[in-house]
Amino acid sequence: MSNLLEVNDVSKKYGQYTALNHVSLKVPEGSIFGLLGPNGAGKTTLIRIVNQITYPDTGTVTFDGKPLQPGHVALIGYLPEERGLYKSMKVGEQALYLAQLKGLSRKEAKERLHYWFDRLGIGDWWNKKIQELSKGMAQKIQFVVTVLHNPRLLIFDEPFSGFDPINANIIKDEILHLRDKGATVIFSTHRMESVEELCDDIALINKSQKILDGKLVDIKRQYRSNTFEVGLETENKEALRSELETRFTVSGAVFKSLADELKLRIQLQNGHSPNDLLQYLVSKSTVSHFVEVIPSVNDIFIQTVKDSDSNG
Amino acid sequence: MDKLPLIIKREYLAKVRNRSFIVMTVLSPLLVVGMAALVFFLTKANNEERKVIAVLDEGNFFREQFKDDASIAFVPFRDISLETAKDSAQHAAYYGLLYIPEGRDIENAAENIEFFCKESPGLGTLSSMEGVIRSRVRDVKLRNFGVPDEVLGEMGRNYEINVENFTGEKKLRGINEMKAVIGGAFGYLIMMFIIIYGAFVMRSVIEEKTSRIIEVIISSVKPFQLMLGKIIGTSLAGITQFVIWIISAGLLLFVLAAFLGISMGELGGSRIPPDAADAMNNMSGGMQEKMQLYIAELLNISWGVLLFSFVVYFILGYLIYSSIYAAIGAAVDNETDTQQFMFPVILPLMLAIYVGFFSVFNNPHGPIAVAFSLFPLTSPIVMLMRLPGGIGTGGVPVWQFVTSIVLLVVTFLAIVWLAAKIYRVGILMYGKKPGYKELYKWLKYS
Known part of the structure; x- marks a missing residue:
């Protein structure tokens, strides 16, 4: 799969402050790419560089294999984190204006807007002013404006903030739908559960440096710790736990179950396979629960940021 | 640049459809004419x-x-x-x-x-x-x-000194002041326009910042395009308003004059004592001759040059100031934070008007008048006050006129460039209240 967007060794300084320090990224075409990082890490600067709102001091950005050029803005849809609309302008007029700025003709913009407004059930807002709408309603319009010109690359910065769960879900489905139709999506957020749910690839930026990137599955594999959550039904829980502690690294675990059982987290040492563990456990007790602990993006995020902070 | 017309159109319509703008456009001439009528009646009643x-x-x-x-x-x-x-x-x-x-x-x-x-x-x-x-x-x-x-x-007679220049041409007393008043009117117009509509530009920039739409827009167009579109759109709205004001004030005055015509005649008549009226009738021959001379002299002003320079100085001066206003708007988060930047902007304008009225009226070609008509931040106003005297012999020397225009163009380019830089950085800065030091830093961002 080719990369729609490549960021090569990009650095950016604001006076003395380094916003980006030799950052490189590859965003595969047709993927949903999660751009993660704590506040102030440099995500927004990177996104602004891709949108040609600001320019890198060194390094290059290529879009579809070509260096970024002004014409590319028409191929990108950007929903910034700090977003809003003209308060005293009517919804339809405003959406038309923004669509025309992206290069659509007035007629085409109108047709597409009606399609999207009907699709999201907001057709009757056309003549309302923004100040009459709620925050969530305005966000829906911003979403429509972002995707209206069928951009090849969509960049969403905290797209779900301000949405109630129902509307957040509608927007999530629309994003997936757009991806299925061929769009590439860059997704910057602090909401790890949506990263978990949506992203194929992620990159983690901390203190202006990229500290981790790759396919989400690969990263998770890389961060697996051979730890299993087990539920064991036995007469004597204390005895079994002590016995296990001599062979494995054991800690308590919390999960929901129906039986009154010994709940543990067991980390395998090198040389042991899950089967070995399972066989051993079966011989000692009735196994009611046996699951590999997959590191969550949240865990990976916190751990990597901590590691890089202590190293730096 | 193909998006510039779109931006101009939006800025223009947003301004023109604004309720307070419409109210101002309609009410101002009524207010001004109403005030004039009120003062007129009060004076009359008082007398x-x-x-x-x-x-x-x-x-x-x-x-x-x-x-x-x-x-x-x-x-x-x-x-x-x-x-x-x-x-x-x-x-x-x-x-x-x-x-x-x-x-x-x-x-x-x-x-x-x-x-x-x-x-x-x-x-x-x-x-x-x-x-x-x-x-x-x-x-x-x-x-x-x-x-x-x-x-x-x-013994009560007055003696008037007749003025001629060395080549024998008759000169009229007070004609310089009259000409300066004409130029001053143009200069004053420029100042008013800058102060009113410059602030409009600034407010419109602040609005885009506070409503957070700015980042959406500059992901589609260059900040410079947006700034330029905003300035042009707002000025077109301003010109529309000015034209409506002038036309409606003219019409109202005309109507009012027709309405009050008789009483004005009465008032004028009663003010002049009978013997004075006689004296005037006796003098009227000489007076008429003089009036004709004055009119001829005023018609003699090279109006073409004056109007052309007005347009040039107006456009350049307004663009300089409104881009400064745009930069100020971009630097702050709300209008109350603009105070510290406003004074240095208003200062040269005020200076130009006062220097114009006190210095240029007395001596249109004195050193102060020359200096201020060359300095680019005051030249649009002060030079216009000097220009009714013409360019060349007896008027503004050609080199001064050319230097003033060149300086203005250079300043215009430099200021717009600097303002665009501050604007570009400022519009994406939220929650900061920058000082001059901070602005200076922004200039160095690439």
């Missing part, structure tokens, strides 16, 4: 109320000298004591009592004149009475020296 002053002239030195005019009527008291005169003046609710005691001679009497009055009298009233006394005393004394009456009559 119609004549002051009545009793005159007790014990020595009879000033017989028939105090003549009624539009604002004062004199009532002679005879053969009563001062106390009685005071009482009756007070009872009759007169404005005051002028008491001229009996004296050795008129001079002695004049030295001891007193005025009794309920409140302290207006200066105008006093000086008009003093004038009567002064000329009466002078006439009496001269007559005592045996000066014949016809000589006395001739």
Whole structure:
């Protein structure tokens, strides 16, 4: 799969402050790419560089294999984190204006807007002013404006903030739908559960440096710790736990179950396979629960940021 | 640049459809004309109320000298004591009592004149009475020296110095001031436009920042395009408003003048004392000739050059200032934070107007006038005040005109470039209240 967007060794300084320090990224075409990082890490600067709102001091950005050029803005849809609309302008007029700025003709913009407004059930807002709408309603319009010109690359910065769960879900489905139709999506957020749910690839930026990137599955594999959550039904829980502690690294675990059982987290040492563990456990007790602990993006995020902070 | 017309259109419509803009456009001429009419009526009403002053002239030195005019009527008291005169003046609710005691001679009497009055009298009233006394005393004394009456009559004449230049052309007195007033009107127009619509540009930038739409827009267009579109759109709206104002104020004045035509004539007539009117009729031949000279001189102003320069100075001056306003708007989060930046912007404008009125009017080609008409932040206003005198001999030297334009263009390019830089950085800065130091840093961002 080719990369729609490549960021090569990009650095950016604001006076003395380094916003980006030799950052490189590859965003595969047709993927949903999660751009993660704590506040102030440099995500927004990177996104602004891709949108040609600001320019890198060194390094290059290529879009579809070509260096970024002004014409590319028409191929990108950007929903910034700090977003809003003209308060005293009517919804339809405003959406038309923004669509025309992206290069659509007035007629085409109108047709597409009606399609999207009907699709999201907001057709009757056309003549309302923004100040009459709620925050969530305005966000829906911003979403429509972002995707209206069928951009090849969509960049969403905290797209779900301000949405109630129902509307957040509608927007999530629309994003997936757009991806299925061929769009590439860059997704910057602090909401790890949506990263978990949506992203194929992620990159983690901390203190202006990229500290981790790759396919989400690969990263998770890389961060697996051979730890299993087990539920064991036995007469004597204390005895079994002590016995296990001599062979494995054991800690308590919390999960929901129906039986009154010994709940543990067991980390395998090198040389042991899950089967070995399972066989051993079966011989000692009735196994009611046996699951590999997959590191969550949240865990990976916190751990990597901590590691890089202590190293730096 | 293909998106520039879109931006201009939006900015223009957003401004023109704004409710307060519409209200201002409609109401301002009504207000101005209404105020003018009000002042007119009040003045008239004020003048119609004549002051009545009793005159007790014990020595009879000033017989028939105090003549009624539009604002004062004199009532002679005879053969009563001062106390009685005071009482009756007070009872009759007169404005005051002028008491001229009996004296050795008129001079002695004049030295001891007193005025009794309920409140302290207006200066105008006093000086008009003093004038009567002064000329009466002078006439009496001269007559005592045996000066014949016809000589006395001739003594009041004024002599006017005729002005010519060295080549023998007649020059009119006051024509320089008149021309400077014409130029000053243009300059004043530019200043008003800058102050009103520059602030509009600034507010519109702040609005985009506070509504957070700015980042959405500049992901589609260059910040410079947006800034330029905003400035042009707002100025077009401003020009629309100005044109509506001028047309409607003109129409209203016309209607009002037609409506008040008769009463104005009445008022004008009653103000001029009969003998003065006679004098005017006698002079009218000379006056008309003079008027024609003045009109010829005014028509002689190279209006083409003046209007052309007005357009040039207007566009360049307005663009310079409005891009500064745009940069200020971009730097702050709300209008209250603009104060510290506003003063340095208004200062050169005020300076230009004051220097213009006090210095250029007196001496259009003096060193101060020249300096301020070259300095780019004041030249749009000050140079326009000098220009009605023409360019070249007798007017603004060509080199000054050219230098002023060149300096203005260079400054325009530099300021727009700097303002665009501050604008570009500022519009994406939220929650900061930057000082000048911070702005200087922004200039160095790439």
